[in-house]
Amino acid sequence: xxxxxxxxxxxxxxxxxxxxxxxxxxxxxxxxxxxxxxxxxxxxxxxxxxxxxxxxxxxxxxxxxxxxxxxxxxxxxxxxxxxxxxxxxxxxxxxxxxxxxxxxxxxxxxxxxxxxxxxxxxxxxxx
Numbered sequence: 001x002x003x004x005x006x007x008x009x010x011x012x013x014x015x016x017x018x019x020x021x022x023x024x025x026x027x028x029x030x031x032x033x034x035x036x037x038x039x040x041x042x043x044x045x046x047x048x049x050x051x052x053x054x055x056x057x058x059x060x061x062x063x064x065x066x067x068x069x070x071x072x073x074x075x076x077x078x079x080x081x082x083x084x085x086x087x088x089x090x091x092x093x094x095x096x097x098x099x100x101x102x103x104x105x106x107x108x109x110x111x112x113x114x115x116x117x118x119x120x121x122x123x124x125x126x127x
Contacts, residue, residue, distance in 0.1 A: 014049065018032070018052040019055075021069060022068070029082050033085040036049055036089060053066060064113060069086065070113040073118070077122065
């Protein structure tokens with residue numbers, strides 16, 4: 001609890017944690033996403049997470065927020081831990097918002113980055 005509170009009170013900590021997604025180790029990326037999902041669920045955390053991914057977009061020169069995350073999601077399909085953490089993170093980011101219009105906006109961000117198509121293709125593998 002103490003460590004979590006310290007992270008939440010530091011102005012750049014969550015930005016640095018989000019930037020840790022730029023790691024080759026899928027388990028590390030899964031742990032980062034689990035931590036970011038936890039931050040998203042506390043009061044004020046959703047805004048902090050979106051700001052961290054805005055920062056990520058700027059630092060990593062993405063065209064769209066969450067672009068690199070979706071790239072990792074599509075390419076790390078050998079790591080179930082990472083894929084589960086990624087889906088949980090996306091669900092929490094999208095569905096922890098009260099405002100329905102904003103929720104639709106967030107869903108569209110992920111749709112625009114190819115989430116639905118990827119899930120359809122990936123889901124069809126088991127058939």
